[in-house]
Amino acid sequence: xxxxxxxxxxxxxxxxxxxxxxxxxxxxxxxxxxxxxxxxxxxxxxxxxxxxxxxxxxxxxxxxxxxxxxxxxxxxxxxxxxxxxxxxxxxxxxxxxxxxxxxxxxxxxxxxxxxxxxxxxxxxxxxxxxxxxxxxxxxxxxxxxxxxxxxxxxxxxxxxxxxxxxxxxxxxxxxxxxxxxxxxxxxxxxxxxxxxxxxxxxxxxxxxxxxxxx
Numbered sequence: 001x002x003x004x005x006x007x008x009x010x011x012x013x014x015x016x017x018x019x020x021x022x023x024x025x026x027x028x029x030x031x032x033x034x035x036x037x038x039x040x041x042x043x044x045x046x047x048x049x050x051x052x053x054x055x056x057x058x059x060x061x062x063x064x065x066x067x068x069x070x071x072x073x074x075x076x077x078x079x080x081x082x083x084x085x086x087x088x089x090x091x092x093x094x095x096x097x098x099x100x101x102x103x104x105x106x107x108x109x110x111x112x113x114x115x116x117x118x119x120x121x122x123x124x125x126x127x128x129x130x131x132x133x134x135x136x137x138x139x140x141x142x143x144x145x146x147x148x149x150x151x152x153x154x155x156x157x158x159x160x161x162x163x164x165x166x167x168x169x170x171x172x173x174x175x176x177x178x179x180x181x182x183x184x185x186x187x188x189x190x191x192x193x194x195x196x197x198x199x200x201x202x203x204x205x206x207x208x209x210x211x212x213x214x
Contacts, residue, residue: 019197019205021158023165024141026131033130034122036144040153040189041110041119043177047189048109051083051092054186058083060094064103066208069200078213083107103210104194108173114157118142137162152192153177159198169198176212183214 029037060081067073079100085092091112096102106112110119121128132140139160146153152174159169174193179185190212197207 019167019170019199021167023139023158023160023167024130026129028127029118029122029130029142029144032146033144036146036153037115037118037128037155038122040144040155040175040177041115041122043175043189044108044110044115044119045123048092048111050186050188051107051109052085052088055083056085056092061213062094062102063211063213064208065211066103067206069206070202070204081105103196103208104191108189108191114171114173115142115155141167169196171196181214 028034060083062079062081063076064079065073065076079096079102081094081096081102083092084095085107092107092109093105094102094107095105108114110116110123117132118128130142132142141158141160142155143158144155154172154174156173157171158167159171160167172193172195173191174195176182176190176192177188179188182188182190191210192212194210195207196209197205200206
């Protein structure tokens, strides 16, 4: 499971309403959410094949906007990465220059990243829960949206600490599934935007936004 970094958006506000939201009932992913999730997983499966076949060693540029808890927002920086992944048994990564930090290096596919277990199960026809529970009592709840994130398909994760029912952290992933908006059809499934936010000890909202630059 991918975890978010601690950084704050320049506005100081969470990019969606998951922060402070209440934990939902633990239940199977179903209905329209299941349809969206399954479509994303199928596209991720094709992505894992197409990217390895056609996009390795290609350059991917991103803007990174963040600031840490209780600090002034850092200037937006542009990071140029190279897609690496010569071994099929390992995740592809966006590889930045050695001098650059880069959040979420691991490329999301059906077998690597946040949805790996979900996609494996859904593609096999299994019933999959909307909640991932960990031995320490913490939980992550997933939801899937169709064209609700600024016109992009995507998914979000709300994070809950043990014995708490109010989300303290979120990850929102916006995917580009429309090949007309991409350099070529091979890029389908690209993580167009990844947003993270969390509640700092002071009560401030910390966040990071990573945006693909075509």
